[in-house]
Amino acid sequence: MALKSENALRERSCAARAGVRRRAVMWLLVFGLLACACPFAAALEPVAIPLKLSPETIEMATFYNGAPIRMEGTAPNGSQVMVVLRGVEKDELFNKKGRVGPIWINTDKVHVTGTPSLFLRFSSEDVHTFLSRDMIDAYALDEASIKKRMHIRTSKGQPDPQYWEVLANSYLDLKKSDGNYRRVADRVHVTQGADGLTHYTLAFNWPKTAPPGSYQIEVYACRDGAIIGHGGTVLRLVEVGFPAFMVNMAHTHPYGYGLLAVLMAVIGGFGIDAIASRLRGGRRRTPGKRVPVPEPEQVRAASARHSGH
């Protein structure tokens, strides 16, 4: 009886030891998996990086001529930095030319949506040297990735894939030739600081032809083909002073504004004429070679002669 109970105790303690071992192995597995997953987690969730923008708002007064912009901040050690500026997405309408016989005429209307109105990318090096294609696509960091998010609709509905490709390429070519889509490498200046961080600066002149509105500015820190840091802010372009007054009046009192425009033009036109005639006032007028206007009686008589009456 005593032997039986002793065996039972020994079996129980063996089972307990095996359970501890299994739990230990399980925890080891869990820790191992977590340790392996950490780099991926870091790649999926980039750390926030600071971005100091100066100025944050550009005021467009009467003699506005663009504005110098400066961005600076820090990124994780050894990273390359890229800054992207995007205009708001809007529905854009285009005429599409097609060949009808020997001539090219507008044959279709094309709506393009899902693309930024402005896309400027500045980087510390050529982007393809420090970022993988997947990452570029995931964050829409070049024209090819913007193309993948583009929505195109024609007057006849959705275009077939071949036609879609032609339209998308034409759209991107148009944007690039207009200067609205641009990429500049080696423009972001990076230095390794004593604090173990990468310090970046970017200075450029804001294009004076960019219309007022809000522009999204994003900064990316990249290393080993992945984005490890991300920050962003909004740059606002606002009209102030006389231009703001005019815009406000054009929208709130359109008839008054229209009347003012007409009156100013008429007064300006007659005013210039009055000044010009006054300037010429002292001089003797030359008769010129103006054609003499025939009297109506002469015209009637000549007309009657020719028509045989």
Place this chain on the structure above:
Amino acid sequence: MTKPILFAVLAIAVAPILLPIAGLSINVGMLVSVGALIGFMSGLLGVGGGFLMTPILMMIGVPPTVAAASDTNAIVATSASGVAAHFRLKNVDLKMGGVCLIGGLVGSAVGVQVIKFLRGLGNADLFITFMYIVVLGGVGSFTVRDSLKKLRRGVMVQKAPRRRRGFRVLERLPFKTEFPRSGVEHSVLVPFGLCFLVGVMTAVMGVGGGFIMVPMMVYLLRMPAHVAVGTDLFQILFTCMGATLMQAAANHTVDVVLAILIAAGSTIGAQLGARVSRHLRGEQLLIVLGVLALAVGLKMAVGIVLPPSNLLSGAGGHAALRTADTHAVLAQMWDATRSFVWH
């Protein structure tokens, strides 16, 4: 004393200025120079200049809708200056201008309905392009040929030309009236009907109509070329005043600053143009106008044959834009008139 003024003028010329409605900054000197060039043509030939100004403004970055509307506003100033200069030279026939203005407005209202019908059929763009080429080519070549012939013969316009059967029919129409400034006598229905036709064409083509109106006044209404230019400017002044008001009210696209700068150049240019026109014979003026019409027509013909650099273009492209805008404005004017008359 002269130097500071010169420096001030230079400083203003190179200064940038923000166009509030267009929302972009442009050099003052550039806008004034472009305006002066177009104004010179306007004063010399009696054309509005919109067909050149809008694409130039679009090229320097002004949004198409703002370019067309502000250009119309600037033409008000240019034509006012031109009309005043021509009026002093006794080149404006107010009576004929009034009849033509009414005929042109009624024709434009009908033209809006025509273009609506064509758009419904789906071939409006093709029709408009062909109409441009045929009308500009036809008017241009006829004007140049006829004027060259007259110049070679050394004959001035006093000689009343032989009337054809069509003209004799026109002479028998009722409501005959004299137009002393032009030195002609017509039934009111003749200038009204012709200007009505020009109004229809300009509404369909989306242009001011100076190209068609001046040759029509000279060849069909037998007006002296100088008076035709002045009278056409008079008509353009009122048409563009209405269009500016409507654009401002409906689309908020009139940029007064842009218009003032263009007008500053174009009014001076128009004065110079009107003065130069005094030293040219009517035939010489018509040759310049004809060559210009031929050049624009030729450019359009070449443009539709050569493959485009890009298949897409802004839906506010020049011809389409002017057409669309003119239609929008005229449609509003037509609706407003209709509701005023019928209710």
